[in-house]
Amino acid sequence: MNELRARPPYGQPINWTNTIFFALTPVVGIAGIWLYARSYGIAAGDLIGFAIMMLLSSIAVIPGYHRYFAHRTYSASRALEAFYLVLAPMSFHPSALVWASEHRDHHKFVDTPKDPYNIRGGFWWAHMGWIVHGSTRATFDNVPDLLRDPLVRWQHRHWRALAFGGSFLLPMLIGLAFGRPLGGLLWGGFVRLAIFDHCTFLINSAAHIYGGQPYTSDETARDSWWLDFFTFGEGHHNFHHAFPGDYRIGHKPWHFDPAKWWIASMAFFGLASRLHRTPEERISAHAEVPARDAVRRHDELPQLHVAGAESAGALQ
Ligand SMILES: [Zn+2]
Ligand SMILES: [Zn+2]
Structure with missing residues (x-):
């Protein structure tokens, strides 16, 4: 990757709100639980609250913003859409409009x-430099489906209130x-925010x-x-970039992908439908093709392999 490394646009002004927040x-989470635990210890309730908040976030x-709003890999009922829209800002991720627009640009x-x-x-740039050094460049021209939805537009206007309520008020109530x-x-507010966001x-x-x-x-x-264990099942990212329309990212039955199990459960209860799965023959056709980069590196390979790689590329 090094030879392709580009200069990150660190010249962009620092977004101080994002920087101070992240x-x-x-710091508040770690210092806070240290001081709190010295006086009151650590109770099971703290850890249960942390687990509930991690799960909701x-x-x-993951199955909400990413696999539903950004990629539309399945259909969700209105109730499930509302559930995602109300809860997703609890990790200070922005509105579904901004999130999905940036993510569609990423792909x-x-x-x-x-x-x-x-x-x-x-x-560092991909991890959080882009958040520290920028504000969104989303223009929304790639999310016409979301712009038509009044519930999505409502969430876009109120996501900050939802973020403060979901991040701090909800864990206090728990x-x-x-x-x-x-x-x-x-535990459920500050520590969960830091761990979840970095994951x-x-x-x-x-x-x-x-x-x-x-x-x-063709892509990195x-x-x-x-x-998978840090990202609620999003570790098979090469598969996801090859087949972004699939509701599964851990696509083999044994892959740890709680998001696909959540979506399948929602379908079982009638809250989701039309779960898109890439046909197995398309997946295996991709897997059998030698990597294009490998073909380029080993130019002693027969021309036949190059042709095979190129034609497989057309399937993407
Ligand atoms: Zn990616
Ligand atoms: Zn994606």
């Missing part, structure tokens, strides 16, 4: 300067149920650097089974 969240962003312009989290700018509202705020950022950084490329080597996206 710098302070882990993950469901709203369309991947590895180029028009990719908002272009990995050619290096790990903590209150255990008699420990401050513990709930620190999702890994999809833009680590998932474009570490792992194999069984389905496409990679498959890492271990990333």
Whole structure:
């Protein structure tokens, strides 16, 4: 990747709101639970609140924002759409309009300067440099389907209020149920925010650097089974870039992909439908083709292999 490394656009002015927020969240969380635990210890209720908040954050962003609003890999009922829209800002991810617009640009312009989290700018740029150094460049011309939806437009106007309510008020209320509202705020609010956000950022950084490329080597996206455990099942990122319309990212039955299980459960209960699965023969056709980069590196390979790789590329 180094020879293709581009200069990240660090010249862009620093977005101080984003920077202070992402710098302070882990500090307040770690210092807060240390001070709190010295006086009140760590109770099961704190950890249960943390787990509930992690689960809600993950469901709203991964099967919600990513696989539904950005990629439309399945149809969701109005109730499920509303559930995602109300909860997703609880991790200070922006509105569905902004999120999906940036993400569709990521897929369309991947590895180029028009990719908002272009990995050619290096790990840090793709991880969070693009958030620290910028405000959104989303123009919404790639989300006409979302712009038509009044519920999506409502969420876009109110996502900050939803973010503060979901990030801080909700975990305090969960903590209150255990008699420990401050513990709930620190564990389910600040610590959860820091851990969840960095886990999702890994999809833009680590998932474009570490792992194999069984389905496409035209893009930097990679498959890492271990990333599934940090990203609610989004580790097979090479598969996702090759087949972005599939509701599964851990596409083999044994892949740890809680998001696909959530979507299938929603379908079972009648809240989701038309789950799109890439036909197996298309997936295996891709997997059998030698990587294009490998063909270029080993030019002693017979011409036949090059032709095979090129024609497989047309399937993407
Ligand atoms: Zn990607
Ligand atoms: Zn995607």
